[in-house]
Amino acid sequence: MLPVRGCAQQGEFWSEQLRALWPGEIEWNSSMARWCTLRVGGPARAVATPSSRAELQSLLAVLTRLGVCKRVIGRGSNLLVSDAGYEGVIVVLGRNFAAIEQRAGARAGEILVQVEAGCSLMKLVNWCVGQGLQGLEFAAGIPGSLGGAVVMNAGAWGKEMHEVLSSVTFLHWSGELVERKKDELAFSYRHLETEEMTVVAAEFLLQAGDRQAIDLKSSQLIRARNKKQPQGLASAGSFFKNPPGLPAAGKLIQDAGLKGARIGGAQVSEVHANFLVNTGQASAQDFLDLMRLVQEKVFTRVGVWLEPEVHLL
Numbered sequence: 001m002l003p004v005r006g007c008a009q010q011g012e013f014w015s016e017q018l019r020a021l022w023p024g025e026i027e028w029n030s031s032m033a034r035w036c037t038l039r040v041g042g043p044a045r046a047v048a049t050p051s052s053r054a055e056l057q058s059l060l061a062v063l064t065r066l067g068v069c070k071r072v073i074g075r076g077s078n079l080l081v082s083d084a085g086y087e088g089v090i091v092v093l094g095r096n097f098a099a100i101e102q103r104a105g106a107r108a109g110e111i112l113v114q115v116e117a118g119c120s121l122m123k124l125v126n127w128c129v130g131q132g133l134q135g136l137e138f139a140a141g142i143p144g145s146l147g148g149a150v151v152m153n154a155g156a157w158g159k160e161m162h163e164v165l166s167s168v169t170f171l172h173w174s175g176e177l178v179e180r181k182k183d184e185l186a187f188s189y190r191h192l193e194t195e196e197m198t199v200v201a202a203e204f205l206l207q208a209g210d211r212q213a214i215d216l217k218s219s220q221l222i223r224a225r226n227k228k229q230p231q232g233l234a235s236a237g238s239f240f241k242n243p244p245g246l247p248a249a250g251k252l253i254q255d256a257g258l259k260g261a262r263i264g265g266a267q268v269s270e271v272h273a274n275f276l277v278n279t280g281q282a283s284a285q286d287f288l289d290l291m292r293l294v295q296e297k298v299f300t301r302v303g304v305w306l307e308p309e310v311h312l313l
């Protein structure tokens, strides 16, 4: 049986041991505002950036052995980290972890594309455009990493990641690589059940298509996105999930009269009410207080408690 993830040690005891046991890139006491698109959050004790699958494997093995709290992230575009920061190791899967490979699928015109988790979703979409591969145009303009998009089951324009995936490769905390086919994966709205494993790669089943038409569709979707979303202000995209059977969260927030509502430096966007934006000097607490205000006002009005789509850390 696979061992259970440990998180026993806190404090400074493990820092030196980690330094001695893992030679990869680490930033100590690194402000999470740097790693998250909301641009808020206190310091993480350490931010480690493994540059290969082997480095990631050895890092997770060391952290498990030391009993250190850890959290794997991508580009932090769906993450709100508290002002107190994180007393553990944030593992960032970044641009060094971003290979894309393709091979022919079973049927004519089918192409299987294997992508590492640190690849940016936009880089993948652009790569598909260049190769004339269709299926991922809906994701054009969604920020973040491939790993984050799989974990969040990111979606837009009525389509979600799970629809184009064929398998996901995970790394268990024990160091074991686990491949799950699509029909073995539990996806739901903005969620994949990861069983606390790390996504290291995913494979997509795409179709060969007309390069120009794919390019046109992606560009149109990016333009449409830019028109309805606030520009130039830090955010994490839609802050709340859309509640089932009701109007979209943005409409409920707007109808509660909250467009433009502000606590400290955090504001309900004037452009799109489901975007909570950082007007410049917001703290994580400002966002938490504004989130609560929105939840209470919407609950009073329609009796539904909005669930954040953004992950709180």
Ligand SMILES: Cc1cc2nc3c(=O)[nH]c(=O)nc-3n(C[C@H](O)[C@H](O)[C@H](O)COP(=O)(O)OP(=O)(O)OC[C@H]3O[C@@H](n4cnc5c(N)ncnc54)[C@H](O)[C@@H]3O)c2cc1C
Residues within 6 Å of the ligand: 037, 071, 072, 073, 074, 075, 076, 077, 078, 079, 093, 117, 141, 142, 143, 144, 145, 146, 147, 148, 149, 150, 151, 152, 153, 154, 155, 156, 194, 197, 198, 199, 200, 229, 235, 236, 237, 238, 311
């Ligand atoms: C302007 C803007 C527009 C957006 N538009 C959309 C949209 O249209 N549709 C949409 O769905 N989302 C949207 N988002 C939200 C966000 O971009 C997506 O959820 C994105 O897929 C998150 O990727 P990330 O790499 O930034 O994940 P992060 O924010 O880094 O992480 C999100 C969660 O996944 C976990 N995680 C990340 N990588 C891994 C991994 N490799 N293994 C295990 N766990 C991991 C993290 O621990 C965290 O819990 C938007 C955000 C912004 C800022």
